[in-house]
Amino acid sequence: MARNESRRDELADAAIAVLAREGSRGLTHRAVDREADVPTGTASNYFRSRAELLEGLLQRIVERLTPSPEVLAELTALPPGRESFTRHLRDIVRRLLADRDVTLAWFEMRLEAARRPEVATLMQEVLVAGFRGDVAYNTAAGLPGGEREIALFHYAIDGLVLDRLTVSIAPDTDLDQVVADLVAGLLP
Amino acid sequence: MARNESRRDELADAAIAVLAREGSRGLTHRAVDREADVPTGTASNYFRSRAELLEGLLQRIVERLTPSPEVLAELTALPPGRESFTRHLRDIVRRLLADRDVTLAWFEMRLEAARRPEVATLMQEVLVAGFRGDVAYNTAAGLPGGEREIALFHYAIDGLVLDRLTVSIAPDTDLDQVVADLVAGLLP
Numbered sequence: 368m369a370r371n372e373s374r375r376d377e378l379a380d381a382a383i384a385v386l387a388r389e390g391s392r393g394l395t396h397r398a399v400d401r402e403a404d405v406p407t408g409t410a411s412n413y414f415r416s417r418a419e420l421l422e423g424l425l426q427r428i429v430e431r432l433t434p435s436p437e438v439l440a441e442l443t444a445l446p447p448g449r450e451s452f453t454r455h456l457r458d459i460v461r462r463l464l465a466d467r468d469v470t471l472a473w474f475e476m477r478l479e480a481a482r483r484p485e486v487a488t489l490m491q492e493v494l495v496a497g498f499r500g501d502v503a504y505n506t507a508a509g510l511p512g513g514e515r516e517i518a519l520f521h522y523a524i525d526g527l528v529l530d531r532l533t534v535s536i537a538p539d540t541d542l543d544q545v546v547a548d549l550v551a552g553l554l555p
Numbered sequence: 556m557a558r559n560e561s562r563r564d565e566l567a568d569a570a571i572a573v574l575a576r577e578g579s580r581g582l583t584h585r586a587v588d589r590e591a592d593v594p595t596g597t598a599s600n601y602f603r604s605r606a607e608l609l610e611g612l613l614q615r616i617v618e619r620l621t622p623s624p625e626v627l628a629e630l631t632a633l634p635p636g637r638e639s640f641t642r643h644l645r646d647i648v649r650r651l652l653a654d655r656d657v658t659l660a661w662f663e664m665r666l667e668a669a670r671r672p673e674v675a676t677l678m679q680e681v682l683v684a685g686f687r688g689d690v691a692y693n694t695a696a697g698l699p700g701g702e703r704e705i706a707l708f709h710y711a712i713d714g715l716v717l718d719r720l721t722v723s724i725a726p727d728t729d730l731d732q733v734v735a736d737l738v739a740g741l742l743p
Binding site: 519535 | 576577578579580581659662663665666667668669670675678679682683686702703706707709710711712713714715717718720721722723724725728733736737740741
């Protein structure tokens with residue numbers, strides 16, 4: 368079972384790599400098998416349909432973007448406030464940019480959601496859960512910013528990360544400074 | 556010649572529709588011919604390679620996003636300042652959301668730029684020209700905000716529009732209010 372779980376993760380990781388590199392139309396069970404270097408049919412055994420493949424890939428994106436317990440402990444050790452909020456945000460930006468394939472795959476999934484209602488349903492759930500989680504986390508930690516502000520940060524960070532991972536209007540700007548500017552302006 | 560230009564635009568529009576609907580791997584000369592309902596080979600006559608097709612499509616995206624002279628006249632009639640800046644921004648958001656295919660195709664091109672250096676070069680030029688244009692426009696009109704602030708608005712508006720055109724964390728928020736919040740926070 369443990370072995371199956373790790374094989375499943377490996378295939379989901381391969382799917383993420385294919386999606387990031389080839390876009391949604393390149394993502395097939397065959398392409399995942401080739402990417403993972405496993406016998407043809409393996410991906411289909413673990414994910415029986417395209418919908419299951421996308422769902423598995425999406426769960427894996429969330430897993431890979433979740434901060435490690437060490438990082439979380441460090442972040443939550445700070446007293447709640449602007450400084451702590453800024454560090455949280457910098458950590459999110461760092462994670463999104465460090466795992467390029469995951470973040471590009473996430474953007475691909477968003478565009479796929481614009482095309483296919485079944486993907487939209489799936490993405491909506493994950494996206495809104497993440498957003499609600501961020502708002503709840505802020506409230507519980509006594510951090511500033513409610514739903515309205517957190518939404519603005521979501522927009523700005525999505526745009527910033529898209530800029531840095533694709534073509535950039537200001538590739539040399541210091542990222543910590545950008546985050547500081549956003550916090551200075553958007554946090555009440 | 557006039558007729559050829561309009562045929563060229565028609566093909567570029569078909570390419571935009573295909574890219575928005577199918578993603579970059581679905582964008583072929585054949586698919587453009589089918590979309591435009593013209594004989595096979597027509598798109599290849601106007602755009603000899605995939606690179607030329609992407610370049611033509613990109614020029615057309617810029618054209619379709621350019622505000623009409625009437626709208627521009629209305630916007631520039633206001634005295635420069637926060638109110639005028641806000642109206643400009645609302646107009647940009649309105650245009651990006653109104654022409655869904657163009658904006659989705661633009662996001663597809665950004666992701667394609669992350670995959671292919673030749674597309675990155677092309678996109679970089681258009682993107683940076685647009686950004687520089689925005690900064691120059693603000694300066695010339697005596698509007699507030701320099702390079703640093705305009706970059707923050709670019710990130711936030713990209714993220715907002717991506718959110719609204721794909722899956723949304725806050726689909727019911729009033730867009731004018733979001734823009735007002737961004738201006739209140741990010742404009743010096």
